[in-house]
Amino acid sequence: MKVLITGSAGFIGSALALRLLERGDEVVGIDNLNDYYDVDLKKARLSRTTAYPGYVDVRLDLEDREGVAAVFANHRPDRVVNLAAQAGVRYSIENPHAYVDTNLVGFVNILEGCRHNDVEHLVYASSSSVYGANTNMPFSVHQNVDHPVSLYAASKKANELMAHTYSHLFGLPTTGLRFFTVYGPWGRPDMALFLFTRKILAGEPIDVFNYGRHRRDFTYIDDIVEGVIRVLDRPAQPNPEWSGDAPDSATSKAPYRLYNIGNNEPVELMHYIEVLEECLGRKAEKNLLPLQPGDVPDTYADVSDLVRDTGYKPATSVEEGVRAFVEWYKEYFGIA
Secondary structure (H helix, E strand, C coil): CCCEEEECCCHHHHHHHHHHCCCCCEEEECCCCCCCCCCHHHHHHHHHHHHCCEEEECCCCCCCHHHHHHHHHHHHHEEEEHHHHHHHHHHHCCCCCHHHHHEEEEHHHHHHHHHHEEEECEEEEEHHHHCCCCCCECCCCCCCCCCCCCCCHHHHHHHHHHHHHHHHCCCEEEEEEEEEEEEECCCCCCHHHHHHHHHHHCCCCEEEHHCCCEEECCCEEHHHHHHHHHCCCCCCCCCCCCCCCCCCCCCCCCEEEEEECCCCEEHHHHHHHHHHHHEEECCCCEEEECCCCCCEEEECCHHHHHHHCCCCHHHHHHHHHHHHHHHHHHHCCCCC
């Protein structure tokens, strides 16, 4: 099939595009190559996919309404995976307008493209951050998530609401995926693993927030991609048992679904750092700091719905995943 992927030069987008191309799908990739982080890394990711004849590379901002409409009209994708977003919890405190432009305006342009071009299924990235002030673990897609603690989280919750509206009004099958702390080779330089690795190798101290007591459901990139593909291949269906008297937030009478994709095994940040130190053969100098505004202390994914509906459960340990990242990092940057 022909799949439109937004954020195609991104960490998850490029890995997903590669998997789809390898299995014989055509991919239309949209990315604006913005400078939120190293553009050369984005170009290097793209070079893996542009080598395939079935890949079409489009340079575009999602907030460009006419541009997005033209891509849909010209390429007529069968299915769409929206991964483009302004990411980062802390950055949303400093630059809120960037999140409105990409995550809200951009997303409605994608919804409109899907609506007007008979797209069979829209899969879009949500985030574990939508759980916000929730503390009942593990986080379930059936829980109420009305208390975000960052604008980034609020924008992702808004995407889920916008998607439901289009599923309800226009019968557009939509599936939202709440990703839990994705890491691995080709990852984002603003994420902890990349930052820690660079600083430890440079002999610089690392900032460890919440004094290292964070617990995160670290999820390896290959597990995320497998989950996305399993869901993409299974368009959302209405839930005939859904009731407005006892509304379930993860399903609907419309063709709408939400899933967590997480490792289902939270790891304390300090242990994550210890695994990295072992892989690097160096000890980190730690600058212990309090919890930052917009951060949550713990994340833990209930993935039972994903397992039930797709037969898939992420399972890569942090020991395996961090080792694979370090091997990639050293090769990419030419470190012996």
